[in-house]
Amino acid sequence: MFSSTREGLALALPAAIFALLLFILPVGILLSEAFQSDDGWTLKGYIDFFSKPLNQKVFLRTLKLGVLVAGTAAIIGYAAAFSITNLSPKARGRVFGLVILPLMISPVARTYAWIVILGRTGIVNDTIVGLGLSDTPIRLLFTETAVFLGLLQLFMPLMIISLLSAMENIPRDVIPAARVLGANWFQVFFKVILPLTKEGLVVGGTLVFTGALTAYITPAILGGSKVLMLETLLYQRVNVANDFVSASVIAMILIVMSFTANLLLKRIATARK
Amino acid sequence: MKNLISLSAMCCALATSAFAQEKTLTISTYSFAQDAYKAALYDPFEAICDCNLVIETGNSVERMSKIEANAADPVIDMAVISSQDALALSRKDLLSPLDLAQLSNHSKLYPAAQDPIGGNMAVGYTFYASSIVYRTDLVEINSWADLLDDKLAGNVSLPNITGTQGPLTLMMLNKAAGNEGTDFTSVISDIGTHADDIVTFYSRSSELAQLMNQEEVIAAPVGRFAWSRFKSSPLPFAWAEPKEGQAGGMNVMIMTKGNGNEELAHMFMNYWLSTEVQTRVAEALIDSPANSEVVVSDEVADNLTYGADLINSLSILSPADIIVNREAWVEQWNTEVIR
Numbered sequence: 015m016f017s018s019t020r021e022g023l024a025l026a027l028p029a030a031i032f033a034l035l036l037f038i039l040p041v042g043i044l045l046s047e048a049f050q051s052d053d054g055w056t057l058k059g060y061i062d063f064f065s066k067p068l069n070q071k072v073f074l075r076t077l078k079l080g081v082l083v084a085g086t087a088a089i090i091g092y093a094a095a096f097s098i099t100n101l102s103p104k105a106r107g108r109v110f111g112l113v114i115l116p117l118m119i120s121p122v123a124r125t126y127a128w129i130v131i132l133g134r135t136g137i138v139n140d141t142i143v144g145l146g147l148s149d150t151p152i153r154l155l156f157t158e159t160a161v162f163l164g165l166l167q168l169f170m171p172l173m174i175i176s177l178l179s180a181m182e183n184i185p186r187d188v189i190p191a192a193r194v195l196g197a198n199w200f201q202v203f204f205k206v207i208l209p210l211t212k213e214g215l216v217v218g219g220t221l222v223f224t225g226a227l228t229a230y231i232t233p234a235i236l237g238g239s240k241v242l243m244l245e246t247l248l249y250q251r252v253n254v255a256n257d258f259v260s261a262s263v264i265a266m267i268l269i270v271m272s273f274t275a276n277l278l279l280k281r282i283a284t285a286r287k
Numbered sequence: 288m289k290n291l292i293s294l295s296a297m298c299c300a301l302a303t304s305a306f307a308q309e310k311t312l313t314i315s316t317y318s319f320a321q322d323a324y325k326a327a328l329y330d331p332f333e334a335i336c337d338c339n340l341v342i343e344t345g346n347s348v349e350r351m352s353k354i355e356a357n358a359a360d361p362v363i364d365m366a367v368i369s370s371q372d373a374l375a376l377s378r379k380d381l382l383s384p385l386d387l388a389q390l391s392n393h394s395k396l397y398p399a400a401q402d403p404i405g406g407n408m409a410v411g412y413t414f415y416a417s418s419i420v421y422r423t424d425l426v427e428i429n430s431w432a433d434l435l436d437d438k439l440a441g442n443v444s445l446p447n448i449t450g451t452q453g454p455l456t457l458m459m460l461n462k463a464a465g466n467e468g469t470d471f472t473s474v475i476s477d478i479g480t481h482a483d484d485i486v487t488f489y490s491r492s493s494e495l496a497q498l499m500n501q502e503e504v505i506a507a508p509v510g511r512f513a514w515s516r517f518k519s520s521p522l523p524f525a526w527a528e529p530k531e532g533q534a535g536g537m538n539v540m541i542m543t544k545g546n547g548n549e550e551l552a553h554m555f556m557n558y559w560l561s562t563e564v565q566t567r568v569a570e571a572l573i574d575s576p577a578n579s580e581v582v583v584s585d586e587v588a589d590n591l592t593y594g595a596d597l598i599n600s601l602s603i604l605s606p607a608d609i610i611v612n613r614e615a616w617v618e619q620w621n622t623e624v625i626r
Contacts, residue, residue: 066621068625071626134501134503153441156486156487238488239487239490240625242625250449253346255449255617256348
């Protein structure tokens with residue numbers, strides 16, 4: 015495309031400088047605090063962090079919810095993406111518009127909607143009490159379930175878009191061919207669809223998992239202080255305790271988790287070749 | 288020559304005038320009710336001081352960090368903050384003692400507000416009572432212990448330990464259990480036992496008001512400064528008067544060490560503490576007065592922490608006790624309550 019590698023590098027230089035000065039450098043300085051003490055470089059911040067039972071629970075809860083949200087988004091996303099690819103071009107465009115519509119609405123507004131839905135006087139509880147399933151409204155807000163639903167709704171479009179893009183590249187006669195050759199739908203999915211869409215799954219999975227790990231608004235509003243996650247704990251350490259070392263440790267853990275998830279998904283995708 | 292002297296004189300006059308216009312006082316304050324403060328306090332003061340006020344807002348931790356980070360060359364001249372945070376800054380040698388000779392309104396303050404952290408390092412400008420807001424149609428509150436009673440299970444919210452209301456609630460629950468002092472170990476354990484019965488541990492009074500107006504919560508401890516949020520609700524809320532009494536706290540004014548703007552800072556503080564301004568601020572329902580000469584109508588008083596009898600009856604947690612114990616409270620809270 016370029017007449018020389020030098021031209022390509024020159025064009026990439028402004029973006030590289032921007033990323034280096036305004037992202038990598040400040041984040042690097044901040045994160046390095048997590049490895050420093052009065053005596054020099056140390057892992058004390060990490061040892062202290064993981065020695066506290068609360069931090070261990072928050073770490074495991076964040077990991078659990080991240081995996082659950084990404085996994086559920088993948089299951090629902092595959093079904094949604096598969097049905098969308100089978101629509102007529104006109105209907106596909108319309109449905110795709112509906113899928114990306116939530117991304118145009120503020121996460122704050124979308125999360126507050128869940129308060130209305132999951133509240134004691136919300137639609138869910140009205141239905142439960144109305145159907146006689148419970149005499150009194152059940153507690154849904156400020157639970158892990160509420161945070162899970164909020165995060166799933168928040169990031170589901172990213173998974174559907176990623177899978178849709180991958181699925182549209184599958185040759186149209188491949189699935190009918192597999193069916194004609196005697197494969198059931200379970201085999202079609204695992205032997206045909208999944209291998210051909212693994213790149214979309216890696217992208218979608220990384221986006222959803224990373225998003226669920228790092229989202230602040232949704233866990234803060236729907237979970238509050240009873241369902242602390244790493245990002246709400248990070249905010250608490252900075253804004254309540256002025257403890258930048260713990261905050262840097264948490265930030266580093268989040269970054270490591272995100273990269274690990276991406277590498278793991280890529281490894282799984284590669285292993286299926 | 289004559290023209291040159293005239294020109295020089297004119298330049299000096301303009302320079303002096305410009306200097307006077309550029310006199311600036313930077314204050315650090317809480318971010319709530321800033322429009323109301325502007326009308327009742329900032330604009331009237333700027334009109335008489337021939338100076339500019341620069342208002343910096345934020346939460347306590349952010350503002351304290353800024354004061355500490357700029358200790359060598361202060362960027363904040365004076366600040367309003369909780370008494371325990373003021374004591375913490377004072378112990379780090381970041382504050383300058385106030386010159387009472389420049390605060391003619393100091394003697395008008397309630398005794399508790401005159402020297403709340405010792406050494407004249409701060410002066411109280413507002414009190415707040417803390418009690419329990421509850422739904423009169425659903426529950427009756429007679430004691431702080433009712434918060435952990437089975438009748439409120441699943442319908443009560445408590446303030447988070449990290450806010451100003453958290454330690455006050457612990458103190459009153461401790462009193463209700465028949466204990467005195469600042470050993471809250473058994474109270475925190477008790478809250479931990481009931482943690483599943485508590486809807487959430489709120490951080491801001493606005494958050495609680497939303498929860499109570501959405502009927503998620505029917506009773507919770509809160510500062511009186513937030514009462515107007517509940518009073519205007521269509522739901523029947525009441526302010527409890529528990530048998531153990533009400534807790535209380537105070538916000539104070541402080542001046543940073545070596546800010547070079549001490550005279551103007553004292554002038555502003557004295558103006559804020561005056562009967563005129565304290566009355567105006569009270570009538571706007573922004574802050575309860577610390578000036579004992581302030582007189583307001585019964586209707587206004589009903590929204591405030593007002594009057595010597597009420598102020599003297601408040602159970603106030605010593606700022607020194609809070610600073611000494613806070614870390615241990617938070618540690619136990621995180622282990623047994625948040626889990």
